[in-house]
Amino acid sequence: MSKVTIYSIAEELNVSASTVSRAFSRPELVKSDVRDQILALAERLGYQPNKTARRLVTGVTGAIGLFVPDITNPFMPPLVRAIQQAAVERDASVLLVDAEEDSRAELGLITRIAGQVDGMIIVSPRSASSVIKQAVGRKPTVLINRVMDGVPSVVCDNTSALREAGGHLVELGHRTIALLRGPSASWAAQRRSEAVRIWARKADVALIELGPFDASFDGGRAGAEAFAESGATAVFAFDDLAACGVVAGLSDRGLRVPAHRSVVGCDDVLLARVLTPSLTTITAPVDDLGTTAVRMLEEALAGNDPEPIRLPGTFVPRDSTGPAAS
Amino acid sequence: MSKVTIYSIAEELNVSASTVSRAFSRPELVKSDVRDQILALAERLGYQPNKTARRLVTGVTGAIGLFVPDITNPFMPPLVRAIQQAAVERDASVLLVDAEEDSRAELGLITRIAGQVDGMIIVSPRSASSVIKQAVGRKPTVLINRVMDGVPSVVCDNTSALREAGGHLVELGHRTIALLRGPSASWAAQRRSEAVRIWARKADVALIELGPFDASFDGGRAGAEAFAESGATAVFAFDDLAACGVVAGLSDRGLRVPAHRSVVGCDDVLLARVLTPSLTTITAPVDDLGTTAVRMLEEALAGNDPEPIRLPGTFVPRDSTGPAAS
DNA sequence: TTGAAAGCGCTAACAC
């Protein structure tokens, strides 16, 4: 039982190897009855065109590189899934690279996979631009949640959802609200803070800015201390993980959510739904983010350069916000 | 600036392409000064052997397929990371496939990547054995958290940690304890239940078995109802996610953890640490699981067939367990 | 220790 190739099929059917090849790669070029015969025999023999050989001659790998800073961040898995799914639909595979928050390793990892993929999707709020530029220089690249001149990107825009969240807090009677600022190197963190700031000014609420804190559970926990002493009754946490930290930190001080303080998260990761109390937060359109990124990469691969896209998040009130304690 | 190949290097140095090839693939076969020259020039030119070409002739892809049932399950990301890291150390890449809990798609996805990798790691507690056998038949395969005759596997063994957890509950005064059973199709779930059962018999505590429930937040929430009415004061949840569900379900009934009821999770996923109260649970040795799987796959690839390995989990008391309410 | 030559399995001109 030797391996089946276009040659073995060609021989069996008394056609040339090219015809067999065409039957798979450009079916419209071969007469339909011949094509059907070929496909049928191939099916019966369990033939699959050898991707490696195809790749060697065409130069297309059929793989896309997915670079994530930290797959352990709860925001990532659903995004990875969405990308993976969109890739499979396009008959592409996903080569995953997790930088493990090690910025020194990033460049090496990127160059490493660049040679094995057609293009890359980079989800990296904090990588140095120089690193990203390296990647962009090698292969068509799409950025997620980060914008950079001349590079296609999809970002989640929370501006209006944050406004809604603010309105919700005001309705609940909150007049002094804290903002836990995220890492200053994070593009998303900056935009978020700015959006809250603008809203607060217009809504005439007292905004107490705290931080910056790490975008982590411990960051949130640290923030809780400042928040508890700030006189604010509600807080915008940097993201859901930080919000969990805030809840924990408040609990350490005997403060309950939402009875004593209200907390708003961001992203709506799994955490937000399973925490007790469940988190009022802003749902990021992860699925859209992922499929859009893949679609844009496809365009970029086709030689166009797609316009940056922003997808709005949506506000979801849950149980971590309640009436302001008097 | 044409692309640099073994030929361009060979020409430049007046050696044959074979020599250049050897300098990279079997350096010991080429005289050291020649080799140094070649390597130096290659370095200067930024030459990297073309993996595709190499792959075509050798048949090794340098990639390992990682098949996960649901990357959204919080147990997975750290595992994926560990595997990815171990792979990078061996100069291999990871082709990720997420089945999205769609068992019908599994087979297709597996066959799909089988052709693109040297071997596979499958983390699939619930896939049909037939599907797994398919994979195993195609490429060397290592199973994580599942055992199957004749297939190398690494599993997490929680028996002794569960015993410890039980002891901990008894010390806290619990005498009637509930067991939330996981999905009956899950290999891990069965072993867990069995371990708890055996412990309970020996420890002379009343064990109330409930379920089976889904290994999910909602499954836990459903379980909470049964638990609340069971008369038990503590519960072994199927995993941490289910434990979160239990906490939520109890809270719906006005029951607090750990004041009114104690809850023990399993796996020690991120969730467990960021929940308030933090979960008493059993830490799965994910890093070890991942690196061991990669090591075993490497062995399998080398033609050996490695013995199944079990790695013990460790008990971690936290804040979700407390003295039994009287 | 090195070189020549023959492929790995496929695609893509080009000619028929």
Next chain:
DNA sequence: GTGTTAGCGCTTTCAA
């Protein structure tokens, strides 16, 4: 529409 002919960039006998 189909066949012929060259490769894609590398590894690997086999001889020298």
